[in-house]
Amino acid sequence: MNINFKELANKYQTPYYVYDFDHITKQYEELKGAFKARKSLIAYAVKANSNLSVIKHLADLGAGADCVSIGEVKRALKVGIAPYKIIFSGVGKIDSEIKEALESDILMINVESDAELNRVELIAKELGKVARISIRVNPNIDPQTHPYISTGLHENKFGVDIDTAKRMYIQCKNSSSLDPVGMHCHIGSQLTQLEPIKESIKIVTDLVRNLKAIKIELSFVDIGGGLGIVYDDETLIDTKEYAQAVLENMFGLDITIICEPGRFMVGNAGTFVTKVLYEKVNGNKRFVIVDGAMNDLIRPSLYNAYHKIEVLNDNEEFSDCNLVGPICESGDFFAKNVQLQKTQHNDLVAIYSAGAYGFTMASNYNTRGKVAEIAVEKGIDRLIRKRETFEDIIALEEEFIK
Numbered sequence: 488m489n490i491n492f493k494e495l496a497n498k499y500q501t502p503y504y505v506y507d508f509d510h511i512t513k514q515y516e517e518l519k520g521a522f523k524a525r526k527s528l529i530a531y532a533v534k535a536n537s538n539l540s541v542i543k544h545l546a547d548l549g550a551g552a553d554c555v556s557i558g559e560v561k562r563a564l565k566v567g568i569a570p571y572k573i574i575f576s577g578v579g580k581i582d583s584e585i586k587e588a589l590e591s592d593i594l595m596i597n598v599e600s601d602a603e604l605n606r607v608e609l610i611a612k613e614l615g616k617v618a619r620i621s622i623r624v625n626p627n628i629d630p631q632t633h634p635y636i637s638t639g640l641h642e643n644k645f646g647v648d649i650d651t652a653k654r655m656y657i658q659c660k661n662s663s664s665l666d667p668v669g670m671h672c673h674i675g676s677q678l679t680q681l682e683p684i685k686e687s688i689k690i691v692t693d694l695v696r697n698l699k700a701i702k703i704e705l706s707f708v709d710i711g712g713g714l715g716i717v718y719d720d721e722t723l724i725d726t727k728e729y730a731q732a733v734l735e736n737m738f739g740l741d742i743t744i745i746c747e748p749g750r751f752m753v754g755n756a757g758t759f760v761t762k763v764l765y766e767k768v769n770g771n772k773r774f775v776i777v778d779g780a781m782n783d784l785i786r787p788s789l790y791n792a793y794h795k796i797e798v799l800n801d802n803e804e805f806s807d808c809n810l811v812g813p814i815c816e817s818g819d820f821f822a823k824n825v826q827l828q829k830t831q832h833n834d835l836v837a838i839y840s841a842g843a844y845g846f847t848m849a850s851n852y853n854t855r856g857k858v859a860e861i862a863v864e865k866g867i868d869r870l871i872r873k874r875e876t877f878e879d880i881i882a883l884e885e886e887f888i889k
Contacts, residue, residue, distance in 0.1 A: 490863050492760050492799060492837055499859050499870065501835070502761040502779035504846050506536075506871075508544050508864035510756040515548045518714075518748060521730035525737065525744055530574055532712050532749030533559040535843040538860055540871035541753060542566050551594070553712070553747040557584040560591065570594065574709065574745070576623070576671070585610050595619040595707070597671050599646055604655050604665070611664040620659065621669030621709060624652050626690040628674050628683050646672070649694060656703050667703060669745070670695055673711025676750060681724050684710075685732045692736040705742065712747035716754040718840045719793050750843040757842020759784050763798075763834040764813070773808040775830055780812030781819040782852040784838065784845050788818040796821065799835040802828040810836065814853050846872075851880050 490505055519529050530551035533542060537559060542552065543566035551572030552563035557580075563573050575588045576597040585607055588596055598604045598620050611618035625646030647655065652670075659667035672691045674683060688710060695705055710733055715723055733744060761779030768774070786792035796810060805828055810821045821838055830836075849857050856875030861868055 489866075490758070490868075492758070492835055495861060495868060496760060496762065496835055498868070499861060500874065501858075502759065502777075502783055503859045503861055503874075504841065505758050505760065505861040505863060505868075506538075506541065506753065506842055507756045508862050511541070511544060511752055512548060514748075514752050514756070515545060515550060517726055518746065518751065519549070521726040522733075522744060522746070524730075525734060526742075527744045527746065528572060528707075530572065530709075530745055530747050531752055532747045533562060534847060535749030536753045536757070536845070537562055537847050538871055539566055540862055542568070544862075544864075545752065551745075553749075557587050560588060560593065564591065574621070574671075574747075580606075582606065582610060586614065589614055589616050589618055595621045595669050597621045597623055597669075597709070598655070599623045601647070601651060601655055601658075604658065608658075608662055608664050617664055617666050619666045619668045621671045621707065622647065622652050622655050622667070623671040623673070624649065624691055624694065626672060626674065626687040628687045628690075649690070652694065653697070656698055657701075660703050668705060669707035669709055670705055671709040671711065673709075673713060673747065676713045677715045678713040679715040679721050679723060681728060681732060684713075684724075684729065685736075688733055688736045692740065695740060695742070699740075707745055708737070708740075708742050709745040709747065712749055712751065714748055714751040716750055716840060716843075718795065752843075754843035755840050757840070757845055759794075759838040759841040759845055761812075761836050761838070763830040763832060763836060765832060766808075766830060773806060775808050775810050775827060775836075777810065777812060777821075777836055779821070779836075779838075779858070780814040780853070780855065781816065782814060782850045782855050783812075783858055784821065784841055785848050785850075786841075786844055787821050788816075789848075794821065794841060795839040796825060796827065797837045797839070798828045798830055799837060800828060800830065802830070804829045814855070851875075854880060856880055 528551050530553040531545045532553045546568045552568050553574050554560045555577040570593045573593040578599050607618050623646035656667050659665040674687050761777040764776045781788045805826045809823045812819045859874040860872035862871045
């Protein structure tokens with residue numbers, strides 16, 4: 488990443504997020520290339536980073552969109568992703584969202600329970616439409632990742648077991664308002680082991696073949712996303728080996744493979760840049776206090792997630808400290824017991840691998856405006872979301888003051 492953080496700080500102020508669009512291009516082309524032997528769709532998981540310019544950049548490369556709210560579906564449509572490349576997933580879709588998805592004629596609604604299937608069928612019938620659906624299968628596979636981002640075990644809220652899935656597909660076959668076109672499986676995020684993926688894909692493709700035997704022919708198998716990135720010293724799954732594991736199990740099936748990368752596309756493309764306000768010492772404990780906070784980047788507080796941190800100064804004197812923000816919470820930190828240089832007021836701090844689940848999980852807690860987002864492509868920077876003002880934050884409230 489060849490980005491001048493100091494120049495951007497002078498131009499746009501801090502804190503800010505910056506995204507390397509050239510890295511996003513590289514990631515997309517690597518994954519798409521790994522599946523070049525088969526019909527495939529790379530459906531970007533919008534929840535990872537839902538900035539319109541990020542989605543548009545991936546759309547221009549040929550990506551579709553995996554969406555988990557009608558708002559994300561609207562974002563995808565807004566930037567020109569064709570409806571036939573959009574999937575609507577999520578455990579709890581409200582009736583109005585289902586209705587709008589059907590009226591938008593997207594590729595398919597990914598159904599996660601028999602109760603939800605009944606709602607989709609009813610709403611489709613009321614609209615006089617046929618709902619293209621996939622069913623999310625929960626293979627009961629341990630993805631060997633953080634429990635908060637594990638989705639493939641029966642103890643997780645996602646998907647249905649094999650027997651329930653079979654019953655649901657038979658219901659679809661017998662319904663004039665449902666068209667079963669796909670099957671979906673996603674076991675978790677930040678996956679660094681190939682074996683759980685292999686196991687889950689085998690379970691899914693076995694089910695596809697069983698359905699074919701009873702004349703239920705699917706057109707799409709959605710293998711989910713979840714490929715990990717390097718935050719620290721992780722050993723990653725090779726994309727060609729990943730694709731090969733999928734393709735081996737698809738042998739003899741005329742199926743389009745859908746893959747839903749999110750973090751893989753944007754995680755290492757993004758950096759959160761903040762500046763030092765001051766240092767303080769409580770007893771023997773050193774604190775470096777910056778202008779960014781947990782409302783801007785909550786992953787360390789929420790997941791105890793590690794991000795590589797670099798102080799952008801020439802000081803060679805390191806010592807143990809906590810890097811913290813100004814929010815009135817003890818949970819407001821980016822790192823604890825980390826070795827960082829001695830800092831001065833206005834020194835910049837870069838927090839790397841922040842392109843996924845960074846800004847998209849930000850809030851206005853403590854009435855703090857969301858920060859600016861910047862894109863850098865071929866060495867040229869541009870603003871892709873302006874910094875929020877106080878007026879932006881209160882805009883939906885002030886007319887109701889009595």
